[in-house]
Every structure is written in C-alpha cells, then in structure tokens.
Amino acid sequence: MTAPIRAEKLTKRYGDHTVVNGVSFEVPAGSVFGFLGPNGSGKSTTIKMLCGLVQPSGGDATVAGFDVERDGDGVRRSIGYVSQSFSLYGDLTVDQNLEFYARAYDLDLDRRGVRKSAVMSITGLAPFAAYTASTLSGGWKQRLALACALLHEPRVLFMDEPTAGIDPVARRELWDLLFTLAGEGVTLFVTTHYMDEAERCSRVGYIFEGDLIALGTLDELRALQDVNPPGTVRYKISAHDVMQAFARARALRYVRDVTIFGRDLHIVADASASEARVHDDLSASGGSVGQVSRIEPSLEDVFVALTRARGAS
C-alpha cells in the first residue's frame, strides 16, 4: 500500500535559488513525522508543496493517494492543515468558528452537527463552546485550530509549528492529543523547533539549506557514523561555569568535539579517555566540574553533528 505521504526528489526553485533540493521520504499511515530545520531551510515550502498550495519545480509527491501537482483539489479535500497563522475569528465563539469552517468544508447540516461534537470531544473544547475565541489561551486556541482542521475527517494532517509560543504543559497536552489521533490511524506531518517534541516522533527529517540531511528514527540517526564516529565516546559534563569548562575541554588532546547544552557540556572524546580521566584532567586545568557521565547522542547532538559534517565536506 502506498504511504499516505510520499515525496520523490521534490524540488522548489524561486529564480535561481533552490529552496527545497530533491527531498525524498515516505510517511507511513498512523505515524508522526517530525520535520525540523533552522528558519529559512525549506520546511514551510515543503509542506505547502505537499498540501498542493505551491507548485513543485521538480520531482513528485503524492498525499492521500493524490498527486500534489496534478490533483491539488483532491489533496486539499483529504488533508487537514494547521499553518503558523491559522485564521481563527477572535470575535466569534468556539462553536461559531467550527460552524464557519464546517460550512467552508461544505458539510451538510446533519454532518456539521455530528462533526462539530466529535472534534469538540476529541480536543476537549466542549466546555468552551460558547467562549469567544480571542479569550482562549494560546494552547486552547491551537486546539481550536486543530478542531477546525479535523472537521472533514482528514486522514492526513499537516501542522506547521503548532506549539510555537504555547506553554510547556499545553505543549505536552497537545502532543498527547496528536498521538491519540495517530493511534486512530491519522498520519501526522509536524514541524517543530522543540527537540523534546521531535524525540517523541516515530521518525524525523532534518532539512538544512533545502537539503534533507537526516531521515530516520532516533536510533537510526544516533547510529550514523558522522554522529558516532568509530572509536569515540560521548560524555555529558555538568559544570558550574560552563563557558570556562567549554574552553578547558576543547584544549584536551583527546576531545574531538564540544557543545554546550544549557549548564552541561556534551563532548565527543577518543574511546580511550575514561570518565575518571576526563574529570581529573578538567579539574586539574582549574575550576570545578561535576559528574562526567557517558550518554547516547540526543537528537540535538545528532543535528549538530550532521550540520558540522556537512559544513566540513
């Protein structure tokens, strides 16, 4: 069976600027695909091509079985799309916003009633049906946007940074909701800048300057040679003065790479350097360091390593 989202060498050029450069991937039914990359790297353009809103310059893609170039209408009928600037009507109530979108989707009277109740129940919005949309918190506004996008029962849902600017609890709750939808067979394609969210996805893709430089599960990406060079280990080191510890770690002969993550350092060192040796050497060079512990690469480590490897090549 064809995957609900499939892109093959999908490309977009504006003039002589290639903003999406031959990306290929598939998203299986009922999975959550996390699409990441720095600003301006081509995420929104890729989503817009997949939603039939922007014509590709090359390659092809199908969504829900429809060719994005030849059958944009078929694509748009079959998907939900929550963009960064999803338009809710602030002076209308939750119920009136849903009514507006249900009519826009051409649902008949009976179906409108059934689907409005269903999406309010899925998103937990029922108690707020009479609230004016502008009075909702950021997290609940996003739930309303999601509810509107689900009215016509799409099997594929695209979400462009759905959690930008909402608080951590609301973020987590929205993600729980997305996983519930995936459990019911909906296929989700989600862009995010949050690594914790990306680590929860079934698979992730990382696009950098239009190139898809990473694609796979977290474990697959961790195992890449550029991320985990043979003969190396990765340590996390907590330090009181992280900037000073950063400089001292870089000076150690057996340290190949150092990155700061909050109040910790992540270092890639020759496998011959034990935790105790790293701890002693850093302490001996002045300043105190906390525990040195061996870690698996985080997703952020993966992206940092792959971006550097690409820069080096």
Ligand code: ADP
């Ligand atoms: P992201 O979503 O990752 O921030 P975008 O897909 O929005 O990135 O943009 C990728 C690149 O394409 C950027 O350099 C942007 O300026 C350029 N771009 C996007 N849309 C257009 C357009 N309509 N015309 C020209 N350039 C565009």
